[in-house]
Amino acid sequence: MRILVVEDDPDLGRQLTSALAQAGYAVDLATDGEEGHYLGDAEPYDAVVLDLGLPKMDGVRVLERWRAAGRGMPVLILTARDRWSEKVAGFDAGADDYLTKPFYTEELLARLRALLRRAAGHATSALECGDLLVDTRSGRASVDGEPIKLTAHEYRVLSYLMHHQGRVVPRTELVEHIYDQDFDRDSNTIEVFIGRLRRKIGSDRILTERGLGYRLIDPKVDATQ
Numbered sequence: 001m002r003i004l005v006v007e008d009d010p011d012l013g014r015q016l017t018s019a020l021a022q023a024g025y026a027v028d029l030a031t032d033g034e035e036g037h038y039l040g041d042a043e044p045y046d047a048v049v050l051d052l053g054l055p056k057m058d059g060v061r062v063l064e065r066w067r068a069a070g071r072g073m074p075v076l077i078l079t080a081r082d083r084w085s086e087k088v089a090g091f092d093a094g095a096d097d098y099l100t101k102p103f104y105t106e107e108l109l110a111r112l113r114a115l116l117r118r119a120a121g122h123a124t125s126a127l128e129c130g131d132l133l134v135d136t137r138s139g140r141a142s143v144d145g146e147p148i149k150l151t152a153h154e155y156r157v158l159s160y161l162m163h164h165q166g167r168v169v170p171r172t173e174l175v176e177h178i179y180d181q182d183f184d185r186d187s188n189t190i191e192v193f194i195g196r197l198r199r200k201i202g203s204d205r206i207l208t209e210r211g212l213g214y215r216l217i218d219p220k221v222d223a224t225q
């Protein structure tokens, strides 16, 4: 999953990007409203953390422009204390959730997990596909109760496939959702990650749909499809 952070406070921006990266997300940081608007318009983020008080273009305007252009990704707004009217404007512009500064990073992470799983139609932070389990809260995965060790990129690939299980995920879509902007993207490495994941979770769980992409299945249920 890939997150955009739009925050002009350098300390908070750094703190958020490192906490999100640590939690297993690919993260891009924009430090003003114009850059933030551009990135959110051009790149397919799974969620956005958007400060409302921003230079060049304020956060409410950024959000209004995304929504007017049909960008529907979940957006969590950050507002200053005592600015209730800002919150109202943010929700009216299309925000999905908010946090008032100062906040605990843990709460931001929990709210983001909730937004991501709701957007993908899941009710809890533990994603299941048969006996394959990914707990997005702890960042851990297991098969039949046995923990499996994943690298950061393997976790991102698996977590994205788990959020979108049952449907074919094109390789280009995976590339766009597991790397941040500055990463040297090579779609061939996706095949490498998929190969390693298959060795760790079982080769029959990720199907390759020729020319289309990958589909995560429960082999015990989907074997005949």
Ligand code: CA
Binding pocket: 007, 008, 009, 051, 052, 053, 054
């Ligand atoms: Ca600000």
